[in-house]
Amino acid sequence: MGDSIWQVQGRLTPVLDLRASVHDLTASLLHPWWPTLQAEGHIDVDADLHGSIAEPTGSIWSTGHGLRARSGSARGLPAGNIELQAHLQQSVRRSI
Numbered sequence: 001m002g003d004s005i006w007q008v009q010g011r012l013t014p015v016l017d018l019r020a021s022v023h024d025l026t027a028s029l030l031h032p033w034w035p036t037l038q039a040e041g042h043i044d045v046d047a048d049l050h051g052s053i054a055e056p057t058g059s060i061w062s063t064g065h066g067l068r069a070r071s072g073s074a075r076g077l078p079a080g081n082i083e084l085q086a087h088l089q090q091s092v093r094r095s096i
Contacts, residue, residue, distance in 0.1 A: 002024075002026065002028065002029050003024050003026075004022060004023060004024045004025050004026070004029055004042075005021075005022070005023045005024060006021070006022050006029055007019075007020065007021045007022075008020045011054060012075075013053075015050075015051070015052070015055055015091075016047045016048055016049055016050055016051050016056055017049075017051055018044070018047070018048075019047070019048050019049075020046075020047045021044070021045065021046045021047070022043075022044070022045045023042075023044045023045075024044070025039075025040045025043045025044070025045065026041070026042050026043075027039040038069065038070040038071040038072070039068065039069055039070060040066060040067070040068045040070060040073050040079065041064060041065055041066035041067035041068060041079060042064070042065055042066065043062060043063070043064045043065075043067075044062070044063045044064075044065075045058070045060070045061070045062045046060070046061045046062075047060045047061075049088070050058075051090065052068055055090050055091065056088050056092055057088050057089055058087075058088050059085065059086065059088070060085070060086040060088070061083075061084070061085050061086075062082075062083070062084040062085075063081070063082070063083050063084075064080075064081060064082040064083075066079045066080075066081070067079060067080055067081065067082065068080070
């Protein structure tokens with residue numbers, strides 16, 4: 001899709017064992033689903049998921065490079081970078 005790179009490896013069932021990534025995702029690629037998004041820069045997302053679809057475990061990393069709004073009150077701000085991480089763990093259940 002455009003200049004972005006999509007990779008998926010692994011399986012969803014019977015046991016979730018999936019590695020997926022999207023690199024160089026831009027606002028123009030999201031336009032069909034988010035037509036009001038006016039932004040510059042690109043985002044990279046990597047995921048390593050295990051367990052089950054109902055209760056996945058693993059990690060998701062996302063990095064945005066050169067992100068800047070092209071409209072609205074934030075359009076005059078300089079471009080910035082952001083890093084996000086999520087670690088998924090099974091829910092903890094306790095019997096009383």
